[in-house]
Amino acid sequence: MRMALSLSIWILILTFQTGCTMEKVIRDEQTKPAVELVERGGNTFVIEYAFDNMDRGEHHFHSIDGSRKTVIERTKEFKRGDIVYFAYPGESISFHMPDYYLGRVVGLPGETVEFIDGQVYIDNKRLEAFYAKKSRLGMDMNTYFAKKIDHSNITKKDFKEDMAPVKIPNESFFVVSDDWFRGTSSKDFGPVNISAIEGKVLGYVKSY
Template sequence: MKDKKKLIKEINSWIFSILGGFLIAVLINSKVFAKVQVQQSSMENTLFTNQQLIVDKLSYNFKKPKRGDIIIFLEDGKKGTILDDALSTIDSIVSIFSNNKDYSEESKRLVKRVIGAPGDEVDIKDGYVYVNDEKLQEAYAKGETFTREFKLPVKVGENELFVLGDNRMVSMDSRKFGLINFKQVEGKAIFRVYPFNEIGEIK
């Protein structure tokens, strides 16, 4: 009898753990907010590898990304449907119990800064970025900015964005893969939650 009660107690404990993990995953990967981890050095010195960010996934349903926003987007696809979010939630639950940080959609996400919005003309000359023929004053940028494969200048089209990483010498961004579509954008990085000594708003 005692063994049976012990078994039931252990099963209940597992059920509560699973439900708790599910609720955590839903809260941090909802349609409103998500938590992502920086996995590259392309945004130094604004963001660093392994920092964890809260992403506002709701605001861009009502307004468009603007120049200077730090956004999270999918490199090779569009943001998900409700079904995609449900599958992502399941992945998050598995990640919680397996402690496998790579077993998630995070590996497909990129973090970059919006430099050109629809209607802007973007160019890069002599190590500097120009938008609508005006040189940007970029205190956040690390290193000089040089062109790559994507041909410039470029006029940013409707529902498109030109993005760059703040660490210009290493970042793979619109200089490589060109303009991105609004449909790729998951949200705006708004708050740093880890490490704890660097908690705060992202600018």
Template sequence: MTQSSLKSFRDTLEAIVVALLLAFVIRAFIVQAFKIPSGSMLETLQIGDHLLVSKFAYDVRLPSDIWLDTTDGKVLMKTGDPQRGDIVVFLFPEDESKDFIKRVIGLPGETLEVRDKVVYINGQPLDEPYVMHTKADTLPVRDNFGPVVVPEGEYFVMGDNREGSYDSRWWGPVKRSKIVGKALVIYWSWGSLTDIRFNRIGTLLN
């Protein structure tokens, strides 16, 4: 191998290593890609939407596979708290190997109740323009729930597709430490190879 070929090989190898390190840092600390697998967040999120999730919206933390003392990762700095209406990705309480995505509805310390499909926070009806209802019937738990007080350090989350979402109404609030991050933007969307939803690409989520 000539001197110039060796230099070119080293330069290429260095570029690959730097790119891999940057990808690791971005994935571990900054953003995570997430694909919508179900219709629980319709109409806001469609099956086949691909999202970028901010991992530093609420905390800056070491990844759990680096910080071995806890499955949640060590928090280096708190950057904010989840707010009502935030769309968040979190570790599913019944199986933490799975990521779930829902909307924050109830904050710590609030009293939450669902009456005839309407959510009440501290006795006041909540304005929810994002909600989709697909069934007219009413069922216990799904459409009439509570009242319950959301524990400190936990968040009550629900899907926008209220009759098609398995959420805090069944398995309880989500601990703040289990929230991975906040959904920011749709970077890709398709229903199939022949159904690319160009109009959804770049949509900011709120």
């Protein structure tokens, strides 16, 4: 009886210790990398986008010769993983940027966002999603260097980007580019207020 009781106590202690050492995570299992073909609706508009900051390897959302158009839904409701279309706060950086920009929501109002070695953390929890690490053409550091892209001067150190914790104000969102090397993020211009967001991406317009 005593041996069984002692064994149970040890199991409880080990379980508690293991739980304390496990890293806490936030998972986005709903947002998918694939871009859907969608039809225009009454509450949508179409854009031709001329920048490659959202490119994950297939010129995503970049209108090539006007052949690829993106459907934006007019809305003020956003969740983590959404790609939003917003007025770019160009006065806060030193080089020319477009009037409107695409970015992916990683942080929501009231949350605290931090980058550690190129990984996004939300309220001290690691974000698990295909867009949660610093990437180039959709590849994280290990995948990128496994490809042995000889013409690139990117180093492993370039992937290990840090950012001190940023508290997101009410009615604002923290956004990043899918290709961190080709775009800017809220690290550069701050959280984006909902008033500056015109809507969110639904997908590519379906052609007939």
